[in-house]
Amino acid sequence: IQLTQSPSSLSASVGDRVTITCRASQGISDYLAWYQQKPGKAPKLLIYAASTLQSGVPSRFSGSGSGTDFTLTISSLQPEDFATYYCQQLNSFPLTFGGGTKVEIK
């Protein structure tokens, strides 16, 4: 199953609302997770089961979608949110990640 993330990069300002999309090449129900990765660091789980916020993750992050189309939304971008975001499907093997979306400071 291929995951296509868009955009591959974006520039945004602190306080902006940011939306990242992830499209699966076939239906994956809600078996989708979102991760955040900062330079030189391991990925961090943000969202699982498409829309469930991982414990300790700020509520400005949210996920939605089912089937083939998913979104990650950051309601008000904070300085610490500048990072690369990846989606991952867990519906079937081999598991796959999207190509990533780099969120940069405008």
Add this chain to the structure above:
Amino acid sequence: QVQLVESGGGVVQPGRSLRLSCAASGFTFNKYAMHWVRQAPGKGLEWVALISYDGNNKYYADSVKGRFTISRDNSQNTLYVQMNSLRAEDTALYYCAKTRIGVVNNALDIWGQGTMVTVSS
């Protein structure tokens, strides 16, 4: 605290082998499926392999199938990956990660810091 620490990386010639280890602590290791995920320099994440909590089920990416073998020792709280017939394209930072809950198709909630593998002559 919950922790995963990878080791075993290094520089290896094409065609040679390497075994990576991942030492787990702070959680009941034998209740969770475990993954290897890699990241080539400057590139995105690539899932490599998964092993079920009891070691009975193993899954691989097509790119490593037949060359890599994932295993675990629940008595030692350690995850392994044996990498044979290494290629230049296997050069990457290798992370181990645990599933959020025990089942295999759940998100990866804890990651190690990775161990670097460089395949070069």
